[in-house]
Amino acid sequence: MNRTLIALLSGLLFGAGLAYSGMSDPARVQAFLDLFGKWDPTLAFVMGGAIVPMAFAWMIKSRLSSPLAAPAFDLPGTAKLDRPLAVGAILFGMGWGIAGLCPGPALADLAIAPVAVLPFVAAMLVGMAAQRFIPVSSK
Amino acid sequence: MIPAFPNAMPVEGFIGGLLIGLAAAIMLLGLGRIAGVSGLAARATGIADTGAPRNVAIAFVLGLPLGAFPIARLLGTVEVSFPASVWPLIIGGLLVGYGTRLGSGCTSGHGVCGLSRLSPRSMVATGMFMTSGFVTVGLLRAGGWL
Numbered sequence: 001m002n003r004t005l006i007a008l009l010s011g012l013l014f015g016a017g018l019a020y021s022g023m024s025d026p027a028r029v030q031a032f033l034d035l036f037g038k039w040d041p042t043l044a045f046v047m048g049g050a051i052v053p054m055a056f057a058w059m060i061k062s063r064l065s066s067p068l069a070a071p072a073f074d075l076p077g078t079a080k081l082d083r084p085l086a087v088g089a090i091l092f093g094m095g096w097g098i099a100g101l102c103p104g105p106a107l108a109d110l111a112i113a114p115v116a117v118l119p120f121v122a123a124m125l126v127g128m129a130a131q132r133f134i135p136v137s138s139k
Numbered sequence: 140m141i142p143a144f145p146n147a148m149p150v151e152g153f154i155g156g157l158l159i160g161l162a163a164a165i166m167l168l169g170l171g172r173i174a175g176v177s178g179l180a181a182r183a184t185g186i187a188d189t190g191a192p193r194n195v196a197i198a199f200v201l202g203l204p205l206g207a208f209p210i211a212r213l214l215g216t217v218e219v220s221f222p223a224s225v226w227p228l229i230i231g232g233l234l235v236g237y238g239t240r241l242g243s244g245c246t247s248g249h250g251v252c253g254l255s256r257l258s259p260r261s262m263v264a265t266g267m268f269m270t271s272g273f274v275t276v277g278l279l280r281a282g283g284w285l
Contacts, residue, residue, distance in 0.1 A: 006169040007195040011202015014162035014174060014247075018203070019210035019217050021155020022148045027220040030285075031146065033276040037285060041144055042152040047250060049156020050163065054255035057164035067171030074171055074191075076243065078258035088242020089249075089264040091234050093271025097279065099222065099231025102246045103239060104176040104203060106232075109219060111204030112211045116221040120232040127236020128177070128186045136241055 006069055018108045021046045026100030033097050087136050095127075163251055170195060175248025176203070177239035187240075242268070 022028050022042050031040035066072055096102050101109075101120050109117035141147045166174035172191055181187035182196035190196065211217040222228060239245040242264055244253065249268070253261020279285050 003170060003192070004194045004198045006165060007191075007198035008202045008205075010162045010166045010169070010174055011199035012162075012206035013158050013165070013202075014176075014199075015203035015206025015208075016210050017155040017158030017160075017162060017206075019155070019207035020158065020214070021152045022217075023152075023155065024207060024211075024217060025219045026222065028146070030276060033272040034280060034285065035273055036277055036280050038146065039144065040146050041141070042146075042148045045147075045149045045152035046156035046159065047254075049153040050160035050251040051156075051255045053157060053160035053164045054167070054251060057160075057167050058256050060168060064168070067167070068169050070170045070172075072171060075173060076248075076260075078253070078256065078260050080260060081263055084241050085243065085260060085264055086267055088238045088240070089267035090238070090271045092238030092242055092245060093268035094275045095231040095234025095236075095238060096246075096268065097231075097272040097275030098227045098234065101228075101231060102176075102235060103180055104245070104247050106235075107176065107180065107200060107203040108207035109204075111208035112217060113219045113221065116219070117228075119225050120228040120235075123229045123232025124236035125180075125184060125186065127233040127238075128181050128184075128240045129236075130233075131237045131240035132186070134237075 003069055014104065015108045015111075017046075017050075018105050019112065021049075024105045024108050024112055026105070028100075029102075029105065030097065030100030033100075084136050159247075159251060160255075163247070166199070167252070173244075173248050173252045174199070175244050175252060176200075177236075177245040178243070178248060181240060238268075 032043035163174035249261040
């Protein structure tokens with residue numbers, strides 16, 4: 001099957017899952033992070049649900065020499081713990097808490113609430129581009 | 140419904156989560172890649188010059204809104220409520236964009252794909268961005284912003 005179509009199918013299912021799970025709602029995501037307010041545990045159920053098929057997928061992957069529709073696996077390393085990883089994760093968590101949005105739900109919201117989410121998506125792309133020019137040393 | 144948490148959607152959350160996991164499994168087993176939204180978005184827009192093939196990244200990123208749209212329309216149950224001011228969206232967006240590129244991933248890549256792979260790197264990243272999110276929202280609440 002065509003690789004572009006497989007990627008589109010993956011994106012479609014991912015977007016459908018985000019909308020169905022309630023994760024496209026910034027208020028609900030922020031409520032998960034709001035331990036001292038009206039805490040909403042939904043995000044934990046979403047993560048739990050998502051990890052089930054992926055746990056099987058990693059088991060199947062270990063028996064494959066190559067993916068079904070591409071020449072080779074191209075996966076990031078799992079071991080390196082460095083400063084960019086830590087600083088990046090902390091900054092991401094701050095933005096996630098302030099806006100109630102991470103990249104997937106923000107892009108999915110372009111179809112649900114395009115006007116409301118546009119400032120976030122624009123700022124996110126500016127932030128991504130800025131990272132290329134304002135790096136953090138790995139020491 | 141969970142009595143103590145009247146707003147929670149455990150069933151919809153779990154089913155939606157299964158769909159997300161299935162999507163990531165198709166990316167892994169079909170194309171041999173991580174379904175990491177931040178990385179694929181940077182690649183699709185040309186911000187990153189390495190990573191997935193351009194057509195793969197663009198197709199995946201377009202799929203996100205195209206997949207969310209029918210769910211929102213057909214079910215009519217998708218509620219979204221955004222911050223009243225634009226500033227949390229702009230400040231949050233800048234931090235999310237910069238942070239996910241620097242930290243090589245977000246909730247999908249490190250959270251869904253990395254945790255299920257038992258990747259130490261992703262477990263550390265997920266623990267840190269979750270903790271950072273809890274602390275940030277806790278501070279916003281303490282400061283009277285929420």
